[in-house]
Amino acid sequence: MKQPVDLLxxxxxxxxxxxxxxGRPKLGDELNxxxxxxxxxxxxxxxxxxxxxxTGEVESSVELLxxxxxxxxxxxxxxxxxxxxxxxxxxxxxxxxxxxxxxKGATYLEIHQAGGGILSSVRATLRxxxxxxxxxxxxxxxxxxxxxxxxxEIKSGYALTxxxxxxxxxxxxxxxxxxxxxxxxxxxxxxxxxxxxxxxRDEFVDLVCREMIPRVAEAGxxxxxxxxxDQGVFSVEQAEAILETGKKHGLLxxxxxxxxxxxxxxxxxxxxGAVSASHLLKVSNLGMEMMAGKGVIxxxxxxxxxxxxxxxxxxxxxxxxxxxxxxxxxxxxxxxPTESMQLIITLACLQMKMTPAEALAAATINAAHxxxxxxxVGSLExxxxxxxxxxxxxxxxxxxYHFGVNLVESVYKRGRKVV
Ligand code: NIG
Ligand code: FE
Numbered sequence: 001m002k003q004p005v006d007l008l009x010x011x012x013x014x015x016x017x018x019x020x021x022x023g024r025p026k027l028g029d030e031l032n033x034x035x036x037x038x039x040x041x042x043x044x045x046x047x048x049x050x051x052x053x054x055t056g057e058v059e060s061s062v063e064l065l066x067x068x069x070x071x072x073x074x075x076x077x078x079x080x081x082x083x084x085x086x087x088x089x090x091x092x093x094x095x096x097x098x099x100x101x102x103x104k105g106a107t108y109l110e111i112h113q114a115g116g117g118i119l120s121s122v123r124a125t126l127r128x129x130x131x132x133x134x135x136x137x138x139x140x141x142x143x144x145x146x147x148x149x150x151x152x153e154i155k156s157g158y159a160l161t162x163x164x165x166x167x168x169x170x171x172x173x174x175x176x177x178x179x180x181x182x183x184x185x186x187x188x189x190x191x192x193x194x195x196x197x198x199x200x201r202d203e204f205v206d207l208v209c210r211e212m213i214p215r216v217a218e219a220g221x222x223x224x225x226x227x228x229x230d231q232g233v234f235s236v237e238q239a240e241a242i243l244e245t246g247k248k249h250g251l252l253x254x255x256x257x258x259x260x261x262x263x264x265x266x267x268x269x270x271x272x273g274a275v276s277a278s279h280l281l282k283v284s285n286l287g288m289e290m291m292a293g294k295g296v297i298x299x300x301x302x303x304x305x306x307x308x309x310x311x312x313x314x315x316x317x318x319x320x321x322x323x324x325x326x327x328x329x330x331x332x333x334x335x336x337p338t339e340s341m342q343l344i345i346t347l348a349c350l351q352m353k354m355t356p357a358e359a360l361a362a363a364t365i366n367a368a369h370x371x372x373x374x375x376x377v378g379s380l381e382x383x384x385x386x387x388x389x390x391x392x393x394x395x396x397x398x399x400x401y402h403f404g405v406n407l408v409e410s411v412y413k414r415g416r417k418v419v
Pocket of ligand 2: 087
């Protein structure tokens with residue numbers, strides 16, 4: 001019996017399936033195995049992949065339904081949509097004035113401590129209406145989609161009040177219903193200390209633990225709980241209290257770790273059993289070892305190191321230490337105002353010395369693992385969502401090579417052409 005299909009993408013110069021490794025992220029040299037099929041095809045029915053392989057094999061085992069769409073991808077790369085596992089796309093205002101200050105020598109931390117940085121986005125976000133927040137975030141999601149991203153994690157964290165954080169997550173919920181992208185909500189009430197809690201930080205931690213987390217969890221508004229654990233923000237002890245409280249309420253722990261200073265935040269990520277730890281520019285050797293041991297995924301954000309003019313995360317050392325690495329845009333108004341996952345991949349290659357294959361695997365299947373979505377997205381395998389990218393590239397290495405432009409020719413989201 002031939003399988004009926006309503007989408008067939010065939011003759012791909014290179015089809016990258018990213019398949020492999022039974023339910024766990026790619027580690028070490030596995031990252032260089034993209035499951036590449038030359039002359040490959042992928043077929044889908046009602047948004048689910050039913051067959052992947054050589055074009056001849058796929059064509060002979062499927063039957064095109066009368067309304068089926070057939071796409072010839074000759075000379076192109078066909079691959080799974082990117083997964084972006086770390087963004088802050090809901091916010092108001094912008095911070096180009098701080099960009100200029102930083103160019104004149106001010107540091108991100110100095111601006112933050114003077115009440116700018118995250119707190120200036122907080123003020124703008126608290127002033128904005130629900131509609132304004134939803135509309136500006138929608139435009140950012142549109143750009144992510146046009147850049148080939150199919151699944152996006154979104155954090156709260158620009159309100160820092162109980163009602164304001166809930167409102168941000170309600171914006172995410174509203175967008176999830178009204179946008180083709182799949183969205184994954186994360187509670188980040190501990191993104192900074194509000195000005196009025198500057199001198200009584202533990203009281204804010206209490207507010208996060210006693211009011212925000214229970215309310216967010218009860219309303220089902222988030223899957224993950226995050227904390228900015230770094231110099232000048234939340235201490236390891238405070239972060240631990242917040243992540244443990246999140247766990248008690250069913251929120252999976254993730255963490256902004258060791259971005260500005262080596263805090264022992266990667267070690268904390270391992271201790272609390274975090275799904276992922278992000279940034280890691282200043283991660284210690286022990287932190288890396290502990291992350292590898294506990295299977296904490298490193299979400300690397302080279303756009304942020306680039307934009308803050310900081311040394312990049314030691315990706316090679318992490319890969320060699322057996323840490324699973326993923327990549328993300330970190331789209332936010334201060335440290336990484338970009339929606340270009342393709343630029344992130346180029347930076348990963350040039351500045352963190354990842355191979356093009358490693359970077360592509362990190363931005364797809366490993367990023368899907370970082371969101372606990374690898375059973376649905378991140379690779380082209382039978383039964384998964386037909387989230388498929390057709391790239392104007394003759395070879396996968398061309399993707400980081402032809403940099404700074406959008407090479408996406410088309411995007412299929414659950415089998416439907418959306419770009
Ligand atoms: O992931 N490091 C903390 N949070 C964001 C930046 C937020 C901001 O500057 O507005 C990040 O880089
Ligand atoms: Fe972030």
